[in-house]
Amino acid sequence: MSKATIKDIAKALGYSISTVSRALRDSYEISEETKQRVLAYANEVNYKPDPIALSLKEKKTHSICVIVPEIANNFFSEVIDGIDYAAYNRGYSVFFFQTHEHFGREVSALKHGLDRRVDGFILSLSGSTDHYDHLKELKRDKIPTVFFDRVPPMEDVNKVVVDNFHGSYEGVKSLVLKGKKNIALISSPLILSVTKERVQGYKACLKDHGIEVDERMIKYCGFQPEESYQAIKELLAYKNVDGIFINSDRLALNSLDALKRQQHLLDHIPEIVGFSNMKHVNLLDPPMTSIHQPAWEIGIKSANLLIDQIESKLKDIKPSQVLLKTSIKEHNK
Amino acid sequence: MSKATIKDIAKALGYSISTVSRALRDSYEISEETKQRVLAYANEVNYKPDPIALSLKEKKTHSICVIVPEIANNFFSEVIDGIDYAAYNRGYSVFFFQTHEHFGREVSALKHGLDRRVDGFILSLSGSTDHYDHLKELKRDKIPTVFFDRVPPMEDVNKVVVDNFHGSYEGVKSLVLKGKKNIALISSPLILSVTKERVQGYKACLKDHGIEVDERMIKYCGFQPEESYQAIKELLAYKNVDGIFINSDRLALNSLDALKRQQHLLDHIPEIVGFSNMKHVNLLDPPMTSIHQPAWEIGIKSANLLIDQIESKLKDIKPSQVLLKTSIKEHNK
DNA sequence: TTGTAGGCGTTATCAT
DNA sequence: ATGATAACGCCTACAA
Numbered sequence: 001m002s003k004a005t006i007k008d009i010a011k012a013l014g015y016s017i018s019t020v021s022r023a024l025r026d027s028y029e030i031s032e033e034t035k036q037r038v039l040a041y042a043n044e045v046n047y048k049p050d051p052i053a054l055s056l057k058e059k060k061t062h063s064i065c066v067i068v069p070e071i072a073n074n075f076f077s078e079v080i081d082g083i084d085y086a087a088y089n090r091g092y093s094v095f096f097f098q099t100h101e102h103f104g105r106e107v108s109a110l111k112h113g114l115d116r117r118v119d120g121f122i123l124s125l126s127g128s129t130d131h132y133d134h135l136k137e138l139k140r141d142k143i144p145t146v147f148f149d150r151v152p153p154m155e156d157v158n159k160v161v162v163d164n165f166h167g168s169y170e171g172v173k174s175l176v177l178k179g180k181k182n183i184a185l186i187s188s189p190l191i192l193s194v195t196k197e198r199v200q201g202y203k204a205c206l207k208d209h210g211i212e213v214d215e216r217m218i219k220y221c222g223f224q225p226e227e228s229y230q231a232i233k234e235l236l237a238y239k240n241v242d243g244i245f246i247n248s249d250r251l252a253l254n255s256l257d258a259l260k261r262q263q264h265l266l267d268h269i270p271e272i273v274g275f276s277n278m279k280h281v282n283l284l285d286p287p288m289t290s291i292h293q294p295a296w297e298i299g300i301k302s303a304n305l306l307i308d309q310i311e312s313k314l315k316d317i318k319p320s321q322v323l324l325k326t327s328i329k330e331h332n333k
Numbered sequence: 334m335s336k337a338t339i340k341d342i343a344k345a346l347g348y349s350i351s352t353v354s355r356a357l358r359d360s361y362e363i364s365e366e367t368k369q370r371v372l373a374y375a376n377e378v379n380y381k382p383d384p385i386a387l388s389l390k391e392k393k394t395h396s397i398c399v400i401v402p403e404i405a406n407n408f409f410s411e412v413i414d415g416i417d418y419a420a421y422n423r424g425y426s427v428f429f430f431q432t433h434e435h436f437g438r439e440v441s442a443l444k445h446g447l448d449r450r451v452d453g454f455i456l457s458l459s460g461s462t463d464h465y466d467h468l469k470e471l472k473r474d475k476i477p478t479v480f481f482d483r484v485p486p487m488e489d490v491n492k493v494v495v496d497n498f499h500g501s502y503e504g505v506k507s508l509v510l511k512g513k514k515n516i517a518l519i520s521s522p523l524i525l526s527v528t529k530e531r532v533q534g535y536k537a538c539l540k541d542h543g544i545e546v547d548e549r550m551i552k553y554c555g556f557q558p559e560e561s562y563q564a565i566k567e568l569l570a571y572k573n574v575d576g577i578f579i580n581s582d583r584l585a586l587n588s589l590d591a592l593k594r595q596q597h598l599l600d601h602i603p604e605i606v607g608f609s610n611m612k613h614v615n616l617l618d619p620p621m622t623s624i625h626q627p628a629w630e631i632g633i634k635s636a637n638l639l640i641d642q643i644e645s646k647l648k649d650i651k652p653s654q655v656l657l658k659t660s661i662k663e664h665n666k
Numbered sequence: 667t668t669g670t671a672g673g674c675g676t677t678a679t680c681a682t
Numbered sequence: 683a684t685g686a687t688a689a690c691g692c693c694t695a696c697a698a
Contacts, residue, residue, distance in 0.1 A: 005675060016685045021677065031683060048448050052394065053675035055385045056690050063428075072414045077405040084404070084431055093428050093449060095396075098417055115381050116426060253613040260616065280586040283593065285618030338691060349669045354693060364667060386691035389674050 004045040013041055024049075055117070064306060065113035066096040067106065067123040069150075074277040075249045075295050076124070079148065082299020083122060090307050092119070101127035101223065107134050119310045120144035122302045125152060127223065130191055144309035146302045151193045158309070160302045160322040162293050164194050167326035168201025171273040171291045172245050174328060176209045180243030180271055184217045184235045186228065186255050188248035195220075198247040198275075217241075221251065228254035232262060246274030249293075253278075256286060275326075287331040294324050337378040346374055357382075388450070397639060398446035399429040400439060400456040402483075407610040408582045408628050409457070412481065415632020416455060423640050425452070434460035434556065440467050452643045453477035455635045458485060460556065463524055477642035479635045484526045491642070493635045493655040497527050500624045500659030501534025504606040505578050507622055507661065509542045513576030513604055517550045517568045519561065519588045521581035528553075531580040531608075550574075554584065561587035565595060579607030582626075586611070589619060608659075620664040627657050 010020045015034070023030045023038035024047075055061045066083055068076045080096065087094050095118060097109035106126045113121060120143065132152045138145050139157065148160040175183050185202050188195045203213050216238060219231035228251060235241050244259070246252045252274035263269055269286045276290040301322050309317055343353045348367070356363045356371035357380075388394045399416055401409045413429065420427050428451060430442035439459045446454060453476065465485045471478050472490065479491040508516050518535050521528045536546045549571060552564035561584060568574050577592070579585045585607035596602055602619045609623040634655050642650060 007675075017675090018677085018686075019684050021675095022684085025677085029683060034683080050389075050675050051449055052385060052388045053690090054677090056383075056389050056674090056692095057676055057678095059690080061385065070414075071404075071417070072407065072410040074405065077410045081403075081405045081431065084429070088430070093445065095426050095428060096417070097421070098414065112426065116384055253616060256616050257613050280590050283586060283589050283617050283619075285616060339693095340691075350692085351670075351694080352668055355668090358693085362667060367667080383691050386674090387693090389676095389690090390692055390694095392674080 004042070004047045005050070006047075009038065009041055009045070009047060013037060059117070060119055060310075061117050062091060063093045063095055063116070063118050064120050064122060064303070064310075065109075065116070065118040066094055067099060067109045067113070067121065068096065069099050069101050069124060069126055070250075071096070071098055073250065074279070075149075075293060078277060078295030079124075079299040079302070082296040082301075083303040084299070085296075086300045086303035087307070090304075092303075092307060099126035103128040103130070110134055110138070114143075120146070120306045122146045122148065122306055124148050125150040125193070127189060127192060144306055146306045146309075148298050148302045149194060153193065156319050158305055158319045158321075160298050160305065160324070161194075162298070162324045162326050164197035164326075165201040165204070167275070167291045167293075167328075168198040168245070168247055169205045170326070170328050171247075171275075171289070172202050172205035173209075174289055174330065175243040175245060175271055175273055176205065176211070178243070178271055181211065182217070182239055182241050183211070183243035183245060184239075184241045184270075185219065186231055186244060186246045186248075186251055186274075187218060187220050188251060189220055189222055195247070202245055202247065223250045223254070225254045225257065229258040229261070231255070232258040236262060236265060241270050243271045244273070246272065246288075249275045249277055252276045252288065252290075256284060256288060259286060281329060282331060284331075287333040289328065289330045292327050292329055294326075297324060337375070337380045338383070339380075341378070342371065342375055342380060346370060392450070393452055393643075394450050395424060396426045396428055396449070396451050397453050397455060397636070397643075398442075398449070398451040399427055400432060400442045400446070400454065401429065402432050402434050402457060402459055403583075404429070404431050406583065407612070408482075408626060411610060411628035412457075412632040412635070415629040415634075416636040417632070418629075419633045419636035420640070423637075425636075425640060432459035436461045436463070443467055443471070447476075453479070453639045455479045455481065455639055457481050458483040458526070460522060460525060477639055479639045479642075481631050481635045482527060486526065489652050491638055491652045491654075493631050493638065493657070494527075495626050495631070495657045495659050497530035497659075498534040498537070500608070500626075500661075501531040501578070501580055502538045503659070503661050504580075504608075504622070504624045505535050505538035506542075507663065508576040508578060508604055508606055509538065509544070511576070511604055514544065515550070515572055515574050516544070516576035516578060517572075517574045517603075518552065519564055519568075519577060519579045519581075519584055519607075520551060520553050521584060522553055522555055528580070535578055535580065556583045556587070558587045558590065562591040562594070564588070565591040569595060569598060574603050576604045577606070579605065579621075582608045582610055585609045585621065585623075589617060589621060592619060614662060615664060617664075620666040622661065622663045625660050625662055627660075630657060 006017055006020050010017045020038055023035045071077055099105040103126055135152050146158040151159045206213050221227035221231045246255050273289040277295055281290040339350055339353050343350045353371050356368045404410055432438040436459055468485050481493040484492045539546050554560035554564045579588050606622040610628055614623045
C-alpha cells in the first residue's frame with residue numbers, strides 16, 4: 001500500500017529518476033507519451049510522494065500545531081472541530097497539545113511543535129501563563145501564529161476573539177431586565193485576557209442601569225469545582241443574591257452544581273446567566289440563560305488566517321484581528 | 334531557535350559530521366574530551382535533531398493517527414485526552430481526524446494517515462461503516478492499529494472496549510428495581526458494534542426480571558435531534574412508558590430534549606437511564622441516571638497498546654482485547 | 667579516535 | 683526530451 005517510490009517507477013519503466021519526477025509534475029519538457037506511461041504506472045502502483053522526503057527538501061511539513069488548555073470541553077473541542085475542517089480542506093494536518101492550564105506544558109508543547117517543524121501554531125493560553133517570552137520568541141523568529149480566545153497582551157499578533165465586553169453586557173442586561181437587583185459575578189481568574197473585558201461588561205451594564213457595583217459581589221475563581229462551591233457559599237452568606245452572572249464556560253456547570261448543592265438554604269434560586277457552549281443548555285436545572293460563542297467559526301477563521309500567513313510569500317504580512325459576536329439564548333422556564 | 338544542524342556544529346568545532354553525530358549519540362568510539370566539547374556546543378546552540386531527517390532514515394515518524402466520529406463530544410474528547418497523555422509520555426505526537434459518521438471520510442482519513450506515514454492508528458468506526466475492506470488492508474499490511482468503542486467484526490485485531498452488555502444490564506436493572514414495568518429503549522443504529530451488546534443487555538435484564546420484551550418499545554435512531562424526537566413521540570403514543578433506557582452517549586441529551594419538549598402531554602415523566610459521559614449529569618432536568626464509560630482510561634490503554642505494537646520487534650505480536658467496566662451514577666432526585 | 671561516503675525520497679541544476 | 687548529480691539532515695558501514 002502506497003510504498004512505491006519514484007525510483008521504483010523509473011526502474012520499472014526504464015526511465016531515469018528525474019524523468020519520472022518531471023513527468024509526475026507534468027513538466028513541459030517531457031513528452032506526452034512518456035507522461036502517459038508514467039502517470040498510468042504510478043496510478044497502478046498507487047504511488048504517493050513521500051511527505052517526509054518532501055518536507056526534508058522544502059522545509060515545510062504541511063502540518064499545524066494547536067495548543068489548548070483542555071480538549072474535553074465543549075468550547076475548545078468545537079474550535080478544534082473548526083480548525084480540523086479548514087485545515088483538512090487546505091491540505092494541512094493538525095497536531096494538538098493540551099496544557100491543562102500549566103504554563104510549563106504550554107512551553108513544552110511549543111517546543112515539541114517546533115521540534116516537529118510544524119508550519120505554524122494556533123493557540124489559546126493556559127490559565128497560568130503570566131509572562132510571554134516564549135511567545136515573543138515565536139514572533140521574533142517569524143513563526144506563523146494565531147491566538148484565539150485567551151490571547152496575550154501583545155501588539156501586532158494575529159488574534160481571533162469574540163466581543164467579550166458586549167457578550168457580558170448583554171448577559172447582565174438580561175438579568176437587569178428581569179428586575180434583578182443583587183447580581184453577583186462568578187469570574188474566571190483575572191490572568192486570562194478574556195476576563196478583564198468580561199468583568200468590564202458586567203460593571204458597565206450595572207452602572208448603565210443605575211445599579212452600584214459592589215466588589216464583594218465579584219468572585220474570581222479557578223476551575224476546580226471546590227472553588228466555585230466556595231465562591232457561591234460566600235456570596236449566599238453575604239447577600240440576598242437574586243441574579244448570578246458566570247463569565248466563563250469552564251465555570252458555568254461547576255457553579256450551577258455548587259448552587260444546586262446549596263439550594264436548600266434558599267427560598268428561591270437566583271436567576272442565572274452564563275457563558276456556555278453546551279449544546280443542550282435548556283436541559284439544565286437550575287435553568288441558565290447562556291452566552292454562546294461561535295466556536296466552530298473561531299476555529300475556521302483561525303486556521304484560515306494561519307494558513308494564509310504560512311503560504312504568504314510576503315514575509316511580513318501584517319497581523320489581523322478578527323472579532324466575532326456572541327449570541328444569547330434565554331432559557332424558557 | 335533550534336535551527337543548528339550537525340553540519341553546523343562540525344564546522345564550528347572543526348570535526349567531521351560523523352564525529353559529531355557519534356559524540357551526540359554517546360558512541361564508545363569517541364573520546365571523552367570530544368564528547369564534552371560537542372555536547373557543550375550543541376547545548377549552547379540548542380541543537381535538536383531534525384525529526385524529518387530522522388523519519389526519512391528510520392521510516393518512523395513517531396506520530397500516531399486518531400480517527401473518531403466526532404471530537405466535540407464528551408466521550409470522544411475524553412478518550413483523546415487520554416491518548417494524548419499516554420502518547421506524549423512515550424514521545425509520540427498525535428494527528429487526528431474526524432469522520433462525522435461518514436464512511437468516506439473514514440477511508441480518506443486512513444489514506445491521509447498512511448500518506449503521512451504515521452506509525453499507527455487508533456480508531457473508532459463511523460456510524461456508516463458497514464464493510465471493512467479498508468481495515469483488512471491495514472491488517473494485511475501489518476500496520477499497527479487499535480480499535481476502541483466501535484470496533485469492527487474482525488478477529489485478531491486490537492480492541493479496547495467496555496462491557497456494554499453489563500453496562501446496559503445494570504442500567505435497565507436500576508429501572509426495574511424502581512418498579513418500572515414499561516421500559517422503552519432508545520438505541521443507536523444497529524450498525525454499530527456496541528449496539529448489539531447493549532440491546533442484548535436490555536433484553537436480558539427484562540427477561541431475567543420477568544418482563545416481556547416488546548420490540549415496539551425499541552427505537553433505533555440516528556444522531557440527528559429530529560430522530561430522537563420522532564422516536565419519543567412514537568413511544569409515547571404507543572404506550573404508557575414509565576421508564577426509558579438510552580443506550581448511547583450521543584443519543585442521551587437529544588432524547589432528553591425531545592422528551593422535555595413533549596412532556597406537557599404527560600402526567601408524569603418516565604424515569605430515565607442513559608449512557609453518558611457528561612461531567613455534570615446531576616444538573617439535568619428531566620433527571621437521568623447515567624452509565625459512565627472510563628473514557629480517559631480507554632484512551633490510555635489504546636495508546637499504550639498501540640505504541641507497544643509499534644515498538645515491538647516481533648512483527649507478529651498477538652492482538653489484545655481489553656475490556657473495561659462501566660459505572661452507574663444514580664441521579665439523586 | 668576520527669573521517670569518508672552512501673543512502674533514505676524528492677526536486678532542481680546542469681549536462682547531453 | 684532525457685539523464686546524471688547534488689542537496690535537504692541524519693546515520694552508519696567502512697576506511698584510515
